[in-house]
Amino acid sequence: MTNRKTLKRKHAEALIAQDHLQASNYLGERQRRTVRQKTGSGNQRTAVQVSSCTHCQTSSGGHQQSQWCSCPITLVETDWSAAMDEVAHLPEDSSAAGSTNKLACGLSLRCVHKDSQLQPALEELQQSMQDCVLAIDLEWKPDMRKGHSNDIALMQLASSHHALLIRVCRLTKEGKQSLVAFLRQSSFCIVAFGWDGCDERKMRQTFFGAGKQKFAAFVDILRLNNQLGYGPNGLSSMSSQVLGLSLRKDKQVSMSNWEAPALTQMQICYAAFDAWITGAIYRSLQVAS
Numbered sequence: 001m002t003n004r005k006t007l008k009r010k011h012a013e014a015l016i017a018q019d020h021l022q023a024s025n026y027l028g029e030r031q032r033r034t035v036r037q038k039t040g041s042g043n044q045r046t047a048v049q050v051s052s053c054t055h056c057q058t059s060s061g062g063h064q065q066s067q068w069c070s071c072p073i074t075l076v077e078t079d080w081s082a083a084m085d086e087v088a089h090l091p092e093d094s095s096a097a098g099s100t101n102k103l104a105c106g107l108s109l110r111c112v113h114k115d116s117q118l119q120p121a122l123e124e125l126q127q128s129m130q131d132c133v134l135a136i137d138l139e140w141k142p143d144m145r146k147g148h149s150n151d152i153a154l155m156q157l158a159s160s161h162h163a164l165l166i167r168v169c170r171l172t173k174e175g176k177q178s179l180v181a182f183l184r185q186s187s188f189c190i191v192a193f194g195w196d197g198c199d200e201r202k203m204r205q206t207f208f209g210a211g212k213q214k215f216a217a218f219v220d221i222l223r224l225n226n227q228l229g230y231g232p233n234g235l236s237s238m239s240s241q242v243l244g245l246s247l248r249k250d251k252q253v254s255m256s257n258w259e260a261p262a263l264t265q266m267q268i269c270y271a272a273f274d275a276w277i278t279g280a281i282y283r284s285l286q287v288a289s
Contacts, residue, residue, distance in 0.1 A: 072131060072132075073131045073133055073282075073286050074131040074283075075284070076106075076160040078107065080243060080273075080276075084269065086103050087268070087273070088265060088266070089265075090109075090268070093262075094265075095109070095110075095165070095263065098110070098117040098121070107162070107276070108162045108163075109162070109268070110124065110125075110162075111165040111166075111268065112166045113167050113170050115174065115178075118166070118178060119178065122182050124162070124164075125162055128159045129160075130159065130160055133159070133160070133282060134157060134159065134183075134188045134191065135156075135157065135159075135190075136156065137155075137193070137199075137275045137278060138156070138202060139153055139156070139258040139271055140153045140258055141259045142255050149205060151168070151205060151206040152169075152206040153259045154168060154258050154271055156271045158279050160279060163275055163276055165272060166179065167263075169258070169259045176207055179207070180207050183214065183215060184214050184215065185216065187216075189216075189217040190215040190217065191221065191278055191279055192219070192220050192221070193238075193274075193281075194234075196222075196223075221238065221282055221285070225238065230242075235247060235277065235278065239277050239281060242281050242285065245277070247274075249270075253267055253270045254270065
């Protein structure tokens with residue numbers, strides 16, 4: 001089995017070979033120095049096979065195998081640290097009206113509170129997409145009582161530079177059905193991190209049995225970690241290794257009341273970046289593979 005050092009070397013070779021995509025932006029400064037010192041631009045690479053993408057399955061010897069999703073992707077240069085600081089310092093009521101917040105860093109953010117805001121927001125999200133990748137994440141009020149499971153309170157969807165936070169706890173049945181119909185579009189590759197388990201169960205519970213089986217294409221990055229040499233890491237660790245960005249994962253925020261009348265700016269920042277970074281990690285790994 002290819003060891004981790006070799007996988008990192010191949011990762012670096014691929015990034016140089018596709019310099020026209022500006023993929024080196026997604027490596028930390030130490031990794032970029034390693035790329036310059038150890039690799040050249042003319043090397044051949046073997047495709048990495050992973051059991052993650054539901055869209056690119058092939059049959060081999062009677063067993064189902066998967067390869068990297070073949071959908072074309074677009075990498076957008078983003079100063080994630082500056083973006084995180086900017087979002088964290090937005091005015092407390094910036095998301096209350098359901099309008100779009102355009103940030104100086106080039107990102108934009110919108111929060112939906114009711115059915116009437118949903119369709120225009122989904123159209124804006126789709127228009128912002130520069131590739132087929134749509135990152136997804138979910139939040140819910142902590143389940144504090146034994147035997148009781150809260151529905152999803154917030155769904156985060158993100159293109160490369162636009163994040164949409166949907167307050168699912170405020171939607172009607174019709175609004176939830178419209179959201180599922182949007183996610184089922186054949187042009188999307190839905191990308192998540194650590195979906196199997198709680199997220200899938202909560203999705204089915206909240207959306208009338210609709211889970212990842214309804215998505216035309218679906219990738220869970222967590223299932224790639226070991227196969228790509230990163231180990232069983234969380235999103236923050238993956239972000240640090242792949243993007244050179246240290247995510248602020250505060251348990252007081254993750255375990256907060258996501259059904260509160262108004263989300264705090266810390267909740268908005270936490271939720272938006274979980275989706276943005278999930279998509280950014282996928283795009284970086286997909287280029288490298």
